[in-house]
Amino acid sequence: METPSAVNVSEIIDNSQVGRFQLGIFILCGLCLIMDGFDVQAIGYVAPALSQEWKISGAILGSVLSAALVGVLFGSIFLSMLADKIGRRPVLIGAALCFSLLTLLTPLATNVGQLLLIRFLAGIPLGSIMPNAMSLVGEYSPRRIRIPLMVVVGTGFTAGAAIGGVLAFWLVPNFGWRSIFLVGGTIPLLVGIFMYFLLPESLQFLALHDKNPQALCRWLARVDPSVAAGPNIRYVVPEKKLKGVPLVKLFQEGRAPRTILLWTIYFMNLLNLYFLSSWLPTVATPMVKAAGAPPSVALLLGTTLQMAGVFGSVFLGWLVQRFGFTLVLTASFIVACANIAAIGQPGISLSLLFIVVFFAGLGIVGSQSVVNALAATLYPTDLRSTGIGSGLGVGRIGSIVGPQVAGILIGLHWQAHQLFLTAAVPALIAAVMVLLLHASVKPQVSSAESPVMVH
Numbered sequence: 001m002e003t004p005s006a007v008n009v010s011e012i013i014d015n016s017q018v019g020r021f022q023l024g025i026f027i028l029c030g031l032c033l034i035m036d037g038f039d040v041q042a043i044g045y046v047a048p049a050l051s052q053e054w055k056i057s058g059a060i061l062g063s064v065l066s067a068a069l070v071g072v073l074f075g076s077i078f079l080s081m082l083a084d085k086i087g088r089r090p091v092l093i094g095a096a097l098c099f100s101l102l103t104l105l106t107p108l109a110t111n112v113g114q115l116l117l118i119r120f121l122a123g124i125p126l127g128s129i130m131p132n133a134m135s136l137v138g139e140y141s142p143r144r145i146r147i148p149l150m151v152v153v154g155t156g157f158t159a160g161a162a163i164g165g166v167l168a169f170w171l172v173p174n175f176g177w178r179s180i181f182l183v184g185g186t187i188p189l190l191v192g193i194f195m196y197f198l199l200p201e202s203l204q205f206l207a208l209h210d211k212n213p214q215a216l217c218r219w220l221a222r223v224d225p226s227v228a229a230g231p232n233i234r235y236v237v238p239e240k241k242l243k244g245v246p247l248v249k250l251f252q253e254g255r256a257p258r259t260i261l262l263w264t265i266y267f268m269n270l271l272n273l274y275f276l277s278s279w280l281p282t283v284a285t286p287m288v289k290a291a292g293a294p295p296s297v298a299l300l301l302g303t304t305l306q307m308a309g310v311f312g313s314v315f316l317g318w319l320v321q322r323f324g325f326t327l328v329l330t331a332s333f334i335v336a337c338a339n340i341a342a343i344g345q346p347g348i349s350l351s352l353l354f355i356v357v358f359f360a361g362l363g364i365v366g367s368q369s370v371v372n373a374l375a376a377t378l379y380p381t382d383l384r385s386t387g388i389g390s391g392l393g394v395g396r397i398g399s400i401v402g403p404q405v406a407g408i409l410i411g412l413h414w415q416a417h418q419l420f421l422t423a424a425v426p427a428l429i430a431a432v433m434v435l436l437l438h439a440s441v442k443p444q445v446s447s448a449e450s451p452v453m454v455h
Contacts, residue, residue, distance in 0.1 A: 003217045005228065008208045009216075010237045012224050014143040015199070019266035021222035021405065027425050028191070028199050029133035030156035032092060036129045037160025037306075039068065039103070042184055043119075045168035045299060046177040048282055053177070058377040060112060060408025065278045066400045067116045071123020073396035078127035080389025081246045084382055086174065088132045089201040095125035095132075096192035103185030107178035111264065127396070129293070130372065131389035137366075138376045138384070139202045145224050147373055151317025154369030158309035161365075203382045207235040215420035227328055239380050246386035250379070265371055265433045266337075266395030269333075272340065272364045275306055275402035275423055284343070288413075291350040304354055307359035312366020317373070325374050326438040329367055333431035336363025341424035344416030364427065378441060398426075446448070 016022075028421040043065055051061050075095070083091040084248055102122035109115040134150060164180070165275045171179045203223075206216040217229050250259045312332070319328045339360040343353065372388060379387035402423075407417060 005232060006236050007227060009203045009235050009236065011222060012227055013203065016142050016223050018142065018145070018149075021219075024198060025200065026137055028195055029116040029137050030153045030159075030428040031187075031191045031194075032096065032129050032133045033154065033156030034160035034163065035099070035184070035191060036126060037081050037098070037157035037158075037162075038164040038187065039099075039122075039126060042168055042180045043068065043278070044163040045172060045281060046180055046284070047278065049172050049177040053284075056111065056112060057411060058414060060407075062404045063300070064112065064119065065274075065403040065407075066116060067119035068123035068126065069274065069396050069400045069403075071421070073123075073393050073400065074128035075124040075127020076131060076393035076396055077386075077388045079125070080131045080385040083128065083132050083135075083389075084179060084246045087201050087205055088136045088385065089195075089199055089240075091128050091429040092136070092199065093133050093192055093195045095128045095187045098125040098196060099129075099184050100187075100189035100192060100274060103188070103345050106181040106185070108166050124361060127393065128389065130392055131385045131387075134203055134372050134376055134388055135384045136199075136202065138373075139204050139381070141383075143165075146320055148317045150373040150376060151313055151320070151369045154268040154372050155310050155313040157369065157390075158306050158313055158365050162303055162306035162418065164312060164393040165299065165306055169303065181221040184445065202381070204237050204239075207237045207383050208239060208292060210243055221287040223264045231292065237381065239382070242380070244392075246383055247390060249383055250387060250390060255379070259390075259441055260379065261433050261437040262371075262387075262391050263374055265329075265379050265430050265437070266375075266391040267367060267398035268430040268433070269371060269398075270392075270395035271398030271426050272336070272423055273402075274399035275358065275406050276340075277302065278446075279317050279410075279419075280305060280405045283410070283419060284353070287344075287353065287416060288350065291353075297350075299436060301354065301357050304357050307360030308358040309365025309368070312362035315362070316366050320370055320373070325370065326434055329370060329374070329434045330431045332363045332367045332370075334363075334425045335401055335436065336360055336367070337424045337427035337431070339363065340427060341421050344418070344420035346417060367430075384422055 040102040047065060050056070079091055079095065081327045094455045101120055102118055104225070106115070106118050106122070109118055116258070116322055134154060137150050138146055167183060168180055186387065197265065200216065200219040202434070203216055203220055213235065214383055216235055218318070221229065246307050279299045281302045284301050285295050285315055289295060316328055316332055342348070342356040343360060375388045375391050406419060
């Protein structure tokens, strides 16, 4: 009997050229992240109009801003573990369609309780988008350009937030806050339909779990048409299939230190990202008025934050390819710390305010795509979605804490400079955690030349 020939799926992808098939995957994953980012920023722009219409306090408004984030916390952890068991494709498609339905229901809410419930439920499928999209991008990227590709596609989140800001600037004054959710629910519906017909499964996942060899063969041929095919071909990856609960595996085989440090970085950065995304337009409105500008200009500060994040993601990804994760992330978090502290300083001019918000966005929002790419380098296929998802899940606790605590502090009549000085501290802590992670997992984070995915 003829011995089956083995084809190393990871090696083929690592050495491949990026063609139309892979570009299509990256675009679909980027669109997923755009809808995620759109939702994050849009609710921040909705906050002033919602507060005025329903006459709700700062603390209650903080709960509204955080409701979806609580759902995202559960989705990031549990749906990511599900994806490591059943695959990226079904989870991404199901999440997009479910999120679409719930977002389209949001304008029907007539009180805070209904809005809180719908936002919480919508957050659950939303939480699975980032970890699975980033995992899939990494698993279809050639090794030599994997980091830049993951970071560039990851900017979809920030681009979506910027788009949300621009649309909200036009939609909310003209059509009311409910219009944001009608737009935000239509986008994922279209994305989900496109993914159903065009999105493949992770080839490493199929090979590792010995699933659907016909589809694996078909999709692998799209990556490299010269790959051998036939009944005597066996598709493999140089990894072992992991058994047990994926979340527990993150703390086994020496992974505990990197997991804890990574979770801390996620927590600190997402605390700042969501505080700034949710509250910056509201807190900055008195500062804008004091500078003699119309209140609507405060909305442009939020857009500046996100646009800086788009630029920062690409720029930092380029730097990581040359200098490694540690130096780039440490420097970006320190830059963010200094500029966040400067945002609320008394007497700051409007032009300088836009400048410091830009650099705060570059350091905080821009770094998030890099952190997601870093997370994907630390875990094998069977833990990759769980590794990214659990980090994002813990980070979502920070994203919940940030807007909630800010709402309470605003209710206690804290001044803007006090709020932003306090918000600068997590960025400094994140910089320290990056250095500790470098010491803990030196091969993965010290060199841009080291293998990016753990195969």
